[in-house]
Amino acid sequence: MVSFLIAYATWSGNTQEVAELVEETILREGMDVTAHRIGLDPMPDPRQFDAMIIGSFTWDKGATPHEVKDFVADVGYKPDNVYVFGTGDTQFGGDELFCNAAVKLAKFYESRIEPLKIEQSPRGTQEKTVIDWSKGVLQHWKHLHALKY
Numbered sequence: 626m627v628s629f630l631i632a633y634a635t636w637s638g639n640t641q642e643v644a645e646l647v648e649e650t651i652l653r654e655g656m657d658v659t660a661h662r663i664g665l666d667p668m669p670d671p672r673q674f675d676a677m678i679i680g681s682f683t684w685d686k687g688a689t690p691h692e693v694k695d696f697v698a699d700v701g702y703k704p705d706n707v708y709v710f711g712t713g714d715t716q717f718g719g720d721e722l723f724c725n726a727a728v729k730l731a732k733f734y735e736s737r738i739e740p741l742k743i744e745q746s747p748r749g750t751q752e753k754t755v756i757d758w759s760k761g762v763l764q765h766w767k768h769l770h771a772l773k774y
């Protein structure tokens with residue numbers, strides 16, 4: 626079965642809510658998912674998964690949280706298929722710094738689909754955005770897979 630790793634960092638729960646919605650969507654499409662809370666759960670081996678999804682909030686004027694930086698360093702290489710989501714808040718620096726950690730992670734991993742940016746909690750009007758993005762990730766992965774085999 627195709628397996629996805631969802632590694633996410635959260636402090637106040639918003640990014641975890643997005644991670645859960647992404648997980649639910651992928652599971653509903655018949656794929657396998659392992660959720661990993663960065664900084665809390667034992668380090669996973671991304672090589673054991675078909676794709677990695679990484680989620681982060683943004684901190685301190687567009688910064689990536691230190692636990693996410695540590696996670697990226699511990700992974701130690703750039704897996705092929707990495708997809709990125711983030712939560713943030715435009716009141717901390719406007720559009721320019723909104724979800725900047727997710728933007729930087731997507732650049733670093735050369736993610737081939739745009740990072741998902743969610744303002745605070747995804748519940749309510751943004752829920753559909755998360756579900757659509759998750760389906761887009763699956764479509765992208767399936768497309769790559771079909772091209773390879």
Ligand SMILES: Cc1cc2nc3c(=O)[nH]c(=O)nc-3n(C[C@H](O)[C@H](O)[C@H](O)COP(=O)(O)O)c2cc1C
Pocket residue numbers: 634635636637638639640641682683684685686687688712713714715717718722723724725744745746
């Ligand atoms: C001190 C502080 C600084 C923040 N800086 C930013 C920022 O630069 N850009 C941004 O988009 N969000 C910023 N945020 C908002 C958080 O990223 C947002 O609340 C996020 O959803 C928290 O995620 P969590 O609930 O998963 O911990 C900041 C929040 C705090 C408290």
